[in-house]
Amino acid sequence: MNNEKKLIFSGIQPTGNSFTLGNYIGAVRNWGTLQNDYNCVYSIVDLHSITVKQVPAELRKNSLSAYALLIACGIDPQRSVVFFQSHNKCHAELSWVLSCYTQFGELSRMTQFKDKSAKHTDNVNAGLFTYPVLMAADILAYNADLVPIGVDQKQHLELARNIAQRFNHTHGEFFTVPEAYIPKVGQKIKSLTDPTKKMSKSDENQNGSVYVLDDKDTVIRKFKKAVTDSGSEVKYADGKDGINNLITIYSVITGKSIQETEREFDGKGYGEFKLAVGETVADHLAPIREKHSSLMEDKQYLKECYTEGAARAMSITQKTLTKVYRKVGFVDAR
Numbered sequence: 288m289n290n291e292k293k294l295i296f297s298g299i300q301p302t303g304n305s306f307t308l309g310n311y312i313g314a315v316r317n318w319g320t321l322q323n324d325y326n327c328v329y330s331i332v333d334l335h336s337i338t339v340k341q342v343p344a345e346l347r348k349n350s351l352s353a354y355a356l357l358i359a360c361g362i363d364p365q366r367s368v369v370f371f372q373s374h375n376k377c378h379a380e381l382s383w384v385l386s387c388y389t390q391f392g393e394l395s396r397m398t399q400f401k402d403k404s405a406k407h408t409d410n411v412n413a414g415l416f417t418y419p420v421l422m423a424a425d426i427l428a429y430n431a432d433l434v435p436i437g438v439d440q441k442q443h444l445e446l447a448r449n450i451a452q453r454f455n456h457t458h459g460e461f462f463t464v465p466e467a468y469i470p471k472v473g474q475k476i477k478s479l480t481d482p483t484k485k486m487s488k489s490d491e492n493q494n495g496s497v498y499v500l501d502d503k504d505t506v507i508r509k510f511k512k513a514v515t516d517s518g519s520e521v522k523y524a525d526g527k528d529g530i531n532n533l534i535t536i537y538s539v540i541t542g543k544s545i546q547e548t549e550r551e552f553d554g555k556g557y558g559e560f561k562l563a564v565g566e567t568v569a570d571h572l573a574p575i576r577e578k579h580s581s582l583m584e585d586k587q588y589l590k591e592c593y594t595e596g597a598a599r600a601m602s603i604t605q606k607t608l609t610k611v612y613r614k615v616g617f618v619d620a621r
């Protein structure tokens with residue numbers, strides 16, 4: 288870690304067998320670039336994922352695959368700290384302390400809790416409710432300055448800031464109050480089948496989400512079927528959620544501005560545009576898929592990376608936790 292540089296923390300859940308294009312554009316894609324200017328800590332947040340029911344064998348498989356996918360997306364486990372959340376017990380321990388600095392009313396207002404408890408009525412567990420406290424612990428344990436996230440996580444980040452400020456108010460300045468780092472374009476990629484909703488890993492409709500590990504034909508087929516309005520002009524405009532979403536995706540992936548994309552498809556119809564978006568995204572994802580597949584052949588290498596990552600993560604957070612325990616009044620362990 289370079290002491291001159293600011294620290295970034297971010298995490299992704301290993302739910303489902305791949306990240307979506309939304310996770311990629313809104314978060315993971317930027318994580319690689321940020322490694323040039325920041326000390327980066329990236330985690331597969333498996334503790335978070337059991338807030339909804341998981342099949343254990345699948346979760347284990349998906350977690351390893353997600354770890355390999357981070358590397359395939361350009362995150363370098365030597366330059367950054369890359370680890371499984373469950374391998375660093377400080378996250379759960381700090382979460383307990385912070386939960387005593389978080390109000391019931393605050394957690395009740397979280398929209399993700401409301402959405403997920405409406406979706407999983409048979410399993411509205413306490414972990415789902417306290418999820419944002421664990422997220423605050425993930426971030427504050429490293430005294431992260433910045434947290435790159437999609438806009439859907441903004442409310443949780445605000446809460447993490449409030450918890451940090453409250454703790455600092457009680458015990459003296461200690462936690463860094465983190466800032467959100469939300470991309471200007473692509474902060475909320477929408478479902479291809481219902482562009483009023485965000486694209487999500489756990490969408491029951493598999494055609495709504497494009498997965499980073501989808502093969503070329505699947506990606507193109509999903510884009511060809513993408514729901515758009517009855518118009519035909521490739522123009523970004525209020526109320527045209529479907530076409531706006533496709534323009535956003537195309538612009539981010541090609542590095543073109545929205546206006547450049549509109550000009551490129553001036554006079555061309557939706558059909559031609561959807562095909563171009565599909566092909567462009569598929570070509571962009573192909574090398575990631577190949578890298579992922581070769582990494583999955585080398586489990587020993589992955590193990591070395593995540594073991595080392597957890598040790599580095601632990602060495603940072605144990606210091607924070609020891610100080611927190613002192614501050615709240617626990618007797619020193621040694």
Ligand code: AQP
Pocket residue numbers: 298299300301302307309310311312313314315435436437438439440473474475476477485486487488489490
């Ligand atoms: N549609 C999206 N557009 C932009 N960014 C997104 N993110 C998620 N969906 C979009 C960002 O991806 C990061 C990792 O997300 P997560 O794994 O913590 O879970 P999530 O936000 O709950 O995403 P999903 O895909 O909807 O997962 P499930 O279905 O398991 O709940 C975050 O920074 C998030 O903002």
